[in-house]
Amino acid sequence: MSGERERQRQSTTEARGIQSVEVSVKILEAFLEAPEPLMLREIAEISGYTAAQVHAYMVSFKRMGLVEQDRKSGRYGIGAAALDLAAARLRSFDPMHAASQAVEALCNETGVTVALTVWGSFGPTVVMVQNGVDTLYIDTRVGTVYSITGTATGLVFAAFLPSEIIRDAYRSEAREAGKTMRVGGLRPLSAIKDEIAIVRRRGYSTIATPPIPGTTVVSAPIFDYAGQLQMAITVIGNVDTQDFSEGSPDVARLMAAARRLSFEHGYVAQD
Amino acid sequence: MSMAKGGARGVQSVEIGGRLLTALVTSRGQMMLRNLASIAEIAPAQAHAYLSSYKRAELVSQDSATGRYQLGPLAVRLGIARINSYAPLSESRDVAVELERQLGTMVLLSVWAAGAPTVIQVRQGNYPLNINTRPGTTMAPTATATGKIFCAFSKDENITIAQKAERKATSRSQNGQATKLQDFDKEITQIQKKGFAIADGSPVPTVCEIAAPIHNSEGRVLAVLSVLYPTDKIHNIKHQSLTPVLIGKCEQLSARFKSMLKSDDE
Numbered sequence A: 001m002s003g004e005r006e007r008q009r010q011s012t013t014e015a016r017g018i019q020s021v022e023v024s025v026k027i028l029e030a031f032l033e034a035p036e037p038l039m040l041r042e043i044a045e046i047s048g049y050t051a052a053q054v055h056a057y058m059v060s061f062k063r064m065g066l067v068e069q070d071r072k073s074g075r076y077g078i079g080a081a082a083l084d085l086a087a088a089r090l091r092s093f094d095p096m097h098a099a100s101q102a103v104e105a106l107c108n109e110t111g112v113t114v115a116l117t118v119w120g121s122f123g124p125t126v127v128m129v130q131n132g133v134d135t136l137y138i139d140t141r142v143g144t145v146y147s148i149t150g151t152a153t154g155l156v157f158a159a160f161l162p163s164e165i166i167r168d169a170y171r172s173e174a175r176e177a178g179k180t181m182r183v184g185g186l187r188p189l190s191a192i193k194d195e196i197a198i199v200r201r202r203g204y205s206t207i208a209t210p211p212i213p214g215t216t217v218v219s220a221p222i223f224d225y226a227g228q229l230q231m232a233i234t235v236i237g238n239v240d241t242q243d244f245s246e247g248s249p250d251v252a253r254l255m256a257a258a259r260r261l262s263f264e265h266g267y268v269a270q271d
Numbered sequence B: 001m002s003m004a005k006g007g008a009r010g011v012q013s014v015e016i017g018g019r020l021l022t023a024l025v026t027s028r029g030q031m032m033l034r035n036l037a038s039i040a041e042i043a044p045a046q047a048h049a050y051l052s053s054y055k056r057a058e059l060v061s062q063d064s065a066t067g068r069y070q071l072g073p074l075a076v077r078l079g080i081a082r083i084n085s086y087a088p089l090s091e092s093r094d095v096a097v098e099l100e101r102q103l104g105t106m107v108l109l110s111v112w113a114a115g116a117p118t119v120i121q122v123r124q125g126n127y128p129l130n131i132n133t134r135p136g137t138t139m140a141p142t143a144t145a146t147g148k149i150f151c152a153f154s155k156d157e158n159i160t161i162a163q164k165a166e167r168k169a170t171s172r173s174q175n176g177q178a179t180k181l182q183d184f185d186k187e188i189t190q191i192q193k194k195g196f197a198i199a200d201g202s203p204v205p206t207v208c209e210i211a212a213p214i215h216n217s218e219g220r221v222l223a224v225l226s227v228l229y230p231t232d233k234i235h236n237i238k239h240q241s242l243t244p245v246l247i248g249k250c251e252q253l254s255a256r257f258k259s260m261l262k263s264d265d266e
Helices: A002-029 A040-047 A051-064 A081-092 A095-110 A152-160 A163-176 A189-202 A249-264 B012-026 B033-040 B044-056 B073-085 B087-103 B145-153 B157-172 B181-194 B235-265
Strands: A067-069 A076-078 A113-120 A123-130 A215-223 A229-238 B060-062 B069-071 B106-113 B116-123 B197-200 B207-215 B221-230
Touching: A002 A040, A002 A051, A002 B012, A002 B044, A002 B073, A040 A051, A051 A067, A051 B012, A076 B073, A081 B012, A081 B069, A081 B073, A081 B106, A081 B116, A095 A113, A095 A123, A095 A229, A095 A249, A113 A152, A123 A152, A152 A189, A152 A215, A152 A229, A163 A189, A215 A249, A229 A249, B012 B033, B012 B044, B012 B060, B012 B069, B033 B044, B044 B060, B073 B087, B073 B116, B087 B106, B087 B116, B087 B221, B087 B235, B106 B145, B116 B145, B145 B181, B145 B197, B145 B207, B145 B221, B197 B235, B207 B235, B221 B235
Parallel strands: none
Antiparallel strands: A067 A076, A113 A123, A113 A229, A215 A229, B060 B069, B106 B116, B106 B221, B197 B207, B207 B221
């Protein structure tokens, strides 16, 4: 009987523990968008708790170094321990491992081929491919280098990398003059201006004439916490059977996967 | 406020949860529940409840394949919030941008975080260097100019311990660049005298790095600012022209932070 009561007491404590941990994170999140230290009242307003509740948490946070209080103004700011948390996360987070899990999941959900591309010394370079159920003949394998202007993936890099990098890479691509195994054609940078504007607005790219006829391709960017483009995730389907139109379920799945990967890098879209 | 036991004494469960976060910071890489719980001195079942809450809040993530835990995406966002809202750091970051514009070199801003010098800001400069340095990159504590500045000017005991450990590791390494203990101590003394450190073609043979400290209001190392440029025919001339500019910026910032404290006291 007393054992039962003990167990009950423990589980209540545990539930309370969980609740206050979740409250604590919500209170910490009040600091995310604050450009400068906050008054207790402001933290309470943003997080939706009373000033007395917030104060109790501030006492603990201060002790943990997660929050600092200015002696003079009494304002609270996020503390130095936040940098420890961030540094440890960045050290343990493996972008390729996270991406490989996302590529596999997206391939299972959609049934189409999914490719992961990074910016290499020669341009957009495929580093991972998961083949879909329909055995399409495609030109994408690990190590494939895409053209910047002639592929959906290339357009993502053109839209989100600094323009000087794209200009330089485009010049060396033009010098190859079709003598390499690069996939996709070459169009003048001026010819893709409008397409790039659409990619930026929609957040993903398509290509009207893919390198392999009979395919339909969509590519989406993955950003790091600084908003820099890290990778592109690309889906390749059969144009006769696959719907990749705007608002289609599979484009939504691609976008959700890309957003989730960016979020894991610490990036949150500003919209 | 039934959920917040203690009031002015704080919230006990938050501090217990904090022990798990600390365990994740000090661990190298991802961890199993059992190990985490034992380091944090919490029963595994209780640790699991805490970790589930942190997971829901994205402060912790769990690998779906291995079940191992690491800190989550929110950790990075909190770190950025610290840099944005803590004036000495955001001002130092602005100066790094200024320095890049003025010198055209690559510029790094680093702080001591989670047990090692950690880059928080990278400015690429006008010519790209072939090194893989990004925000979050760890700078070797004894092999880089940035690391040596922490070693020379930091009064923090943990920093000395971390660097001693690394120095021991490198003196056993096979790369032929191992620094003898005595030589290293001599170099550190010199750096303390000169106020800056140079890593000339080491650890990356094609890159030179000059680093100098930014002190906070208490005279402790707040951050280290460094400029990086290629080793070439004129890099010795560059040393002489870049160093005073770098030191000037760092001293300006340090003086400013010192005077901020004084005006606080008035």
